[in-house]
Amino acid sequence: MTGAGLVHDRAVTDLRRAMTRELWDAVHSGSVVPSAFPAIGVRVVDRPELLPSRLPVREAALATVSTALLAAASFSEERGGSAPLTVTLDAGHVAAAVRSERYVRLGGAPAVSATFAPLSRFWPTADGWLRTHANYPWHRDALVRALGAGDEPESVARAIRELSGEQAEASIVGAGGIAAAVRSEREWHEHPQGRAVAGRRLVERTSIPGAQPRTRTAGDRPADGLRVLDLTRVIAGPVCTRYLGALGADVLRLDPPHRPEPDGTWDTVLGKRSAVLDARTREGLGQLHALLDEADALVHGYRPGALDAFGLTPDDLAERHPGLAVVALSAWGPTGPWGARRGFDSIVQAASGIAVVEGDEDRPGAMPCQLLDHGTGYLAAAAVLEALTAQSREGGTQVRELALARTAQWLLGQPRPEPSGPLPADVEQVDAWLRPVESPDGRLDVIAPVGAFDGRPLAWPHRVGAYGAAKPVW
Numbered sequence: 001m002t003g004a005g006l007v008h009d010r011a012v013t014d015l016r017r018a019m020t021r022e023l024w025d026a027v028h029s030g031s032v033v034p035s036a037f038p039a040i041g042v043r044v045v046d047r048p049e050l051l052p053s054r055l056p057v058r059e060a061a062l063a064t065v066s067t068a069l070l071a072a073a074s075f076s077e078e079r080g081g082s083a084p085l086t087v088t089l090d091a092g093h094v095a096a097a098v099r100s101e102r103y104v105r106l107g108g109a110p111a112v113s114a115t116f117a118p119l120s121r122f123w124p125t126a127d128g129w130l131r132t133h134a135n136y137p138w139h140r141d142a143l144v145r146a147l148g149a150g151d152e153p154e155s156v157a158r159a160i161r162e163l164s165g166e167q168a169e170a171s172i173v174g175a176g177g178i179a180a181a182v183r184s185e186r187e188w189h190e191h192p193q194g195r196a197v198a199g200r201r202l203v204e205r206t207s208i209p210g211a212q213p214r215t216r217t218a219g220d221r222p223a224d225g226l227r228v229l230d231l232t233r234v235i236a237g238p239v240c241t242r243y244l245g246a247l248g249a250d251v252l253r254l255d256p257p258h259r260p261e262p263d264g265t266w267d268t269v270l271g272k273r274s275a276v277l278d279a280r281t282r283e284g285l286g287q288l289h290a291l292l293d294e295a296d297a298l299v300h301g302y303r304p305g306a307l308d309a310f311g312l313t314p315d316d317l318a319e320r321h322p323g324l325a326v327v328a329l330s331a332w333g334p335t336g337p338w339g340a341r342r343g344f345d346s347i348v349q350a351a352s353g354i355a356v357v358e359g360d361e362d363r364p365g366a367m368p369c370q371l372l373d374h375g376t377g378y379l380a381a382a383a384v385l386e387a388l389t390a391q392s393r394e395g396g397t398q399v400r401e402l403a404l405a406r407t408a409q410w411l412l413g414q415p416r417p418e419p420s421g422p423l424p425a426d427v428e429q430v431d432a433w434l435r436p437v438e439s440p441d442g443r444l445d446v447i448a449p450v451g452a453f454d455g456r457p458l459a460w461p462h463r464v465g466a467y468g469a470a471k472p473v474w
Contacts, residue, residue, distance in 0.1 A: 015056060015415055016044070019063035020070075022410075026202040027067060027382045032394045040073050041086040042066050050095040051368045052423040054357050056414050058091060061098045064375040065089055069451045071382035072222040072247050078389050081218030084453035093450045096430040098374040100447040101235065101267045103430050107442050111266055118153050119143055120346070122182070122355075122364055123160040123168075129182035129364050130160055130168045131350035135234075138259070139178050146175035178342055182364045185353030185412060194352070196336025197405045203383050204401040208314060211322030213395040216296070216388070221248030226388070227474055229295045230254065230272060233261070235345065235370060236329050236404065237301035238268035239377025244297075244384060245271025246449035246458045252291065254472060256280075265467050266444055270437070270460050273470035279310050287472055289320065294474055297325040297384050303342055304334035318397035325387035326399045327380050333403035345370040345404060352408040368426050371411070372404040379407070438463045 020042070044062060051058040069087045077083035096103065104111040119134035134140035144151050147159035147168075160168050165181030172179035188194040219225050223244050230241040230253035238253075245251040251272035255261065256279065261268070278284040288310065292298060298317070300307060307313075317324055331343025349355050349366055358365035380402050387398035435448040437460055449458040 016059040016062055019056070019059055019414060020066045023063055023067040023202070023379060023382075024070065026410075027071065027379065027386050029201065029203070030205055031386060032390050040070060040084060042070065043086055043088045045088075045090040045092070047091040047095070047429075049424065049427050050091055050429070051098075052426055053367055053417075054419070054423070055354070055367065055411055055416055057367050057369065057371050057411075058095065060375055060411055060414065061094050061369070061371060062089065062091060064378040065094050065097070065450055068243060068378040068381045069453075071385040073453065075385040075389055076218060076222035078392070079216050079218040079222075081222070086454055088452045088455065089450055092429055093433045093448070095369070096428075096433045096447045097450040098369040098371060099428070101370075102428075103434065103445075103447055104267050105434070105445040106266070106439075108445075111444065116346070119151070119156055121153075122350075123157055125160055125163055125165045125168055125181070127164045129350075129355075130165050131180050131182060131347055131355065131364070132172065133178040133344045133347050136259075138176070142175045142177035143172055143179070146172045146177055173341060178344060178347055180343070180347045180351040182350045182355050183353060184356045188351060188353045191351075193332060193336040193338040193405070196339070197333055197403065197409055200333055200335065200403070200406055202402070202406055202410055203379065205387075206314065206399040206401075207390065207394065208318040208397040208399065209395070210318055211391070211395050211397055213392050214296070214323050216392060219248060223385070224248035226250065226296045227294060228252070228297045228299060228384070229291055230299055231307070232299055232301035232329065234268060235373035236377040236380065236402075237299055239374050240327070240329070240380035240384065241299050242268070242271035243378065243381045243449060244299075246460060247381075249297075250474065252470070252472070252474065254288070254291075255468060261467055266439065266464065267446065269467055270446060270464055271449070273465055274467050275470040275472040276468040277472045285310060291472065291474065292317070292321045292324065295321070295324065297327065297388060299327045299329070299380065299384060301329040303330055303340055304328075305340050314397070314399045322397055323391060323395070324397050325384055325391055326397065327384050327387065328399070328401045329376065329380055330401075330403050332405045334401065343404065345373040348372055348404045348408050352405060353412060354408055357412070372407050375411075376402055376404055376407045435460065437461070440466045440469070 117135045123130045149155040149159040169181045226249040228249045228251045241251045253274045254277045279288045332338040355364035383400040391398045434445045
């Protein structure tokens with residue numbers, strides 16, 4: 001599709017237009033899919049009081065969602081469907097969607113705590129600050145083991161205060177935990193991993209030859225009929241795959257039995273079925289590959305190399321399951337000294353300089369949402385649809401790679417709001433965007449999928465299954 005591009009309401013800024021165009025180009029750079037903007041109007045109701053930040057967080061959130069919606073519209077027309085004339089999104093809805101994990105209600109009460117675990121936080125060190133992530137019990141255990149501390153915050157604080165940021169980081173990561181010293185932008189640019197991230201594109205693409213193009217007919221929704229195998233956890237991957245589910249895809253999420261998600265994970269299983277499968281067993285591995293035989297796309301969020309032993313390298317997939325669209329998400333990307341390191345949004349914010357930008361003289365800070373996760377998730381959804389389009393045109397096994405750290409670099413490179421003293425108070429307005437769905441535990445109220453095509457809003461299925469309750473079959 002070609003055309004003049006985006007049509008905006010008066011409140012939409014030039015910056016947001018430029019960011020959306022840049023993201024669209026990043027998804028389509030080097031692709032056989034035309035990179036010209038679709039001739040579809042994107043109408044945005046802006047709410048400038050939302051997501052206050054020293055970085056253009058609101059604009060970036062709107063741009064990533066816009067890119068996913070445009071990709072969905074383009075994919076629908078590619079399959080022979082009718083393209084919508086207008087895509088609509090409200091900044092209030094987007095602000096709620098990029099913090100959706102906070103707002104899930106079960107029986108009218110919050111389903112999960114909106115805060116991090118007690119040991120997931122900033123800690124003063126001998127020379128600055130450290131950020132840790134210990135929401136999962138195995139990461140908490142690694143943290144306290146590395147420090148020789150108890151599991152009380154006071155004990156951990158005493159141990160970290162005796163170390164430099166890099167010493168604490170190395171010790172915790174070496175023990176299997178998650179941590180990053182808080183670095184400035186300049187320090188990150190000079191760091192070997194920062195340089196490795198800077199050398200990669202926002203969306204890396206590879207086409208492995210050997211598969212014929214697949215024909216996919218259109219349905220009522222852009223992704224109707226697609227089968228997406230979901231090997232992701234918190235948060236970027238689930239955002240990607242649940243959005244594909246809202247667009248019509250049949251999404252099957254698989255988790256290993258030895259690393260269960262904590263209670264209250266409803267937000268990450270919306271728009272999909274959730275099953276447990278142990279690929280460490282011969283039977284489980286056979287089931288996994290049988291599912292891939294019938295899948296259109298694989299989305300995984302494991303650190304680079306973690307799935308190689310299961311026959312899930314790009315070359316293995318191209319040989320055994322030719323014609324797949326594969327989208328891989330990671331914290332740091334596959335290159336550099338941290339290429340195999342685990343990470344989460346808050347950790348990447350700390351390492352990349354964002355925590356310093358968002359902080360003050362006394363301590364580091366954080367963006368008003370986990371934008372690296374959510375933004376990368378929407379961008380990954382667009383990458384899945386672009387990869388499927390490329391496969392239907394040129395064949396091959398289409399591989400796309402995205403990293404939270406690369407999204408952070410993109411965000412830090414955008415023009416920033418003019419500093420004008422302390423940031424205004426954050427405003428959270430979500431009631432208008434909550435929708436009921438039924439679950440085995442009762443009624444849930446969740447943030448609806450963001451966006452509408454020609455006035456028809458996206459929606460989750462009326463019922464969501466429990467985590468791990470589905471059978472691992474299509």
